[in-house]
Amino acid sequence: MKTVLVVEDDIGIQKQLKWSLSDYELVFADDKASAMTQLRRYEPAVVTLDLGLPPDPANASQGLACLAEILAVQPDCKVIVLTGNTDNAHALKAVALGAYDYYQKPIDADVLNIIIQRAFKLTELEQENKALKASNSIQLDIIGNSDAMLKACRTVEKIAPTEITTLLLGESGTGKEVFARAIHKQSLRNNKPFVAINCASIPENLLESELFGYEKGAFTGANKTTLGKIECANGGTLLLDEIGDMPLSLQAKMLRFLQERVIERIGGRQEIEADVRVICATHRNLAEMVASQTFREDLYYRISEITLTIPPLRERGHDIIIIARALLHKFNQDYRSQVHGFTDNAIQAMLLHSWPGNIRELQNKLKSAVILTDNKLIDAVDLGLNGNHHSKLDTLRKVREQAETQAIRHAYAVANTNLSKTADLLGITRPTLYALIDKYRLHDLRHTDHDH
Numbered sequence: 001m002k003t004v005l006v007v008e009d010d011i012g013i014q015k016q017l018k019w020s021l022s023d024y025e026l027v028f029a030d031d032k033a034s035a036m037t038q039l040r041r042y043e044p045a046v047v048t049l050d051l052g053l054p055p056d057p058a059n060a061s062q063g064l065a066c067l068a069e070i071l072a073v074q075p076d077c078k079v080i081v082l083t084g085n086t087d088n089a090h091a092l093k094a095v096a097l098g099a100y101d102y103y104q105k106p107i108d109a110d111v112l113n114i115i116i117q118r119a120f121k122l123t124e125l126e127q128e129n130k131a132l133k134a135s136n137s138i139q140l141d142i143i144g145n146s147d148a149m150l151k152a153c154r155t156v157e158k159i160a161p162t163e164i165t166t167l168l169l170g171e172s173g174t175g176k177e178v179f180a181r182a183i184h185k186q187s188l189r190n191n192k193p194f195v196a197i198n199c200a201s202i203p204e205n206l207l208e209s210e211l212f213g214y215e216k217g218a219f220t221g222a223n224k225t226t227l228g229k230i231e232c233a234n235g236g237t238l239l240l241d242e243i244g245d246m247p248l249s250l251q252a253k254m255l256r257f258l259q260e261r262v263i264e265r266i267g268g269r270q271e272i273e274a275d276v277r278v279i280c281a282t283h284r285n286l287a288e289m290v291a292s293q294t295f296r297e298d299l300y301y302r303i304s305e306i307t308l309t310i311p312p313l314r315e316r317g318h319d320i321i322i323i324a325r326a327l328l329h330k331f332n333q334d335y336r337s338q339v340h341g342f343t344d345n346a347i348q349a350m351l352l353h354s355w356p357g358n359i360r361e362l363q364n365k366l367k368s369a370v371i372l373t374d375n376k377l378i379d380a381v382d383l384g385l386n387g388n389h390h391s392k393l394d395t396l397r398k399v400r401e402q403a404e405t406q407a408i409r410h411a412y413a414v415a416n417t418n419l420s421k422t423a424d425l426l427g428i429t430r431p432t433l434y435a436l437i438d439k440y441r442l443h444d445l446r447h448t449d450h451d452h
């Protein structure tokens with residue numbers, strides 16, 4: 001059932017609304033403070049607000065202040081202002097401040113229901129629009145259309161709207177952070193913060209305070225109370241990058257947070273609720289770490305409600321070239337260069353390279369190539385790659401020549417340098433063999449011909 005927050009101090013009207021709006025779950029507040037508490041608790045898409053609230057019921061000042069505060073906390077909220085029938089000016093002021101609509105008492109259940117229905121419909125459309133925008137940008141952020149990547153993107157679309165704790169696995173530089181951001185962008189939390197912390201790059205003793213925050217005076221140098229990343233991500237998403245590098249001592253504290261969704265700042269005694277969606281990422285093999293007892297098994301199961309493995313670049317086939325072209329376009333803009341593209345040799349070399357550093361390695365190689373090259377096309381050598389990959393592009397004629405030469409030499413050796421026997425072994429006549437020897441310039445074979 002959809003929830004409507006009714007901000008109304010008159011018990012009689014509260015009852016009347018309850019009766020009129022029976023299709024909705026109504027939650028009530030009778031002044032500004034309780035309205036804000038209910039708003040945070042229920043996050044209703046639609047609010048009806050009586051402008052004449054205590055302590056100043058005869059005037060609209062409290063109501064208008066309440067409206068402004070509601071919209072500051074929840075800008076998408078549709079606030080329908082209820083006014084007395086002589087209160088036109090205040091109603092218009094409320095609409096100017098951002099109220100969705102206004103309605104004059106006495107209450108007509110049918111009319112009010114239609115207004116509320118329209119407000120919910122608009123919210124739905126806005127949310128769909130947002131999701132659409134998010135899905136467009138995921139396509140822009142995650143370049144590639146190999147089967148492996150399309151499958152990974154489909155998984156993102158499925159898990160994003162849920163609250164499931166996701167573990168992203170993949171080699172360094174495969175785009176784990178890009179995927180985490182895509183999940184956040186496609187989720188309902190997309191207008192709330194996305195906060196990332198790299199557990200490997202922060203010294204062990206600092207990681208705890210970075211994550212959980214600290215109270216003033218908790219330790220020497222703690223001059224003021226500071227929020228940790230978990231609190232900063234409240235309402236949104238937290239990416240714990242390189243979770244495999246989190247020290248065991250901190251893993252226990254992390255587990256408690258994931259189970260109970262409350263934290264305590266260092267030096268604090270108060271439990272603080274944190275509504276955070278957690279995504280973890282690592283290039284390590286956590287299952288092996290669990291076996292060797294360097295990663296807590298209970299934490300492993302808690303963070304891997306769903307696991308998404310991001311394929312290494314070398315398994316993405318032609319995506320390598322699509323990403324390279326997109327990056328080239330970007331670097332051309334960044335460095336005001338005018339490199340048009342890649343030589344065949346470069347494309348071949350990129351397809352054959354194993355990319356141990358994945359997309360980050362591709363970025364680095366391309367960046368330096370764009371900056372250093374004097375040519376219009378980037379070659380394999382500009383990328384620091386071995387350009388001897390012509391064999392893959394050999395013509396059929398060349399392949400045939402190599403195969404025939406090899407077969408002739410092999411038969412010649414087996415025939416103990418006797419050319420008649422060589423021809424027999426190959427199933428051809430002697431004149432044909434001579435013709436081939438001339439064609440492939442195998443003159444050393446003629447010189448040792450013993451049957452002449």
Ligand SMILES: Nc1ncnc2c1ncn2[C@@H]1O[C@H](COP(=O)(O)OP(=O)(O)OP(=O)(O)O)[C@@H](O)[C@H]1O
Binds near residue numbers: 141
């Ligand atoms: N599919 C993609 N298309 C284009 N750029 C990408 C793609 N995936 C990743 N990138 C870019 O590659 C770089 C590395 O990505 P990211 O930092 O997400 O990798 P990671 O797996 O988190 O790496 P690490 O494990 O080292 O932290 C980033 O600059 C990112 O923008």
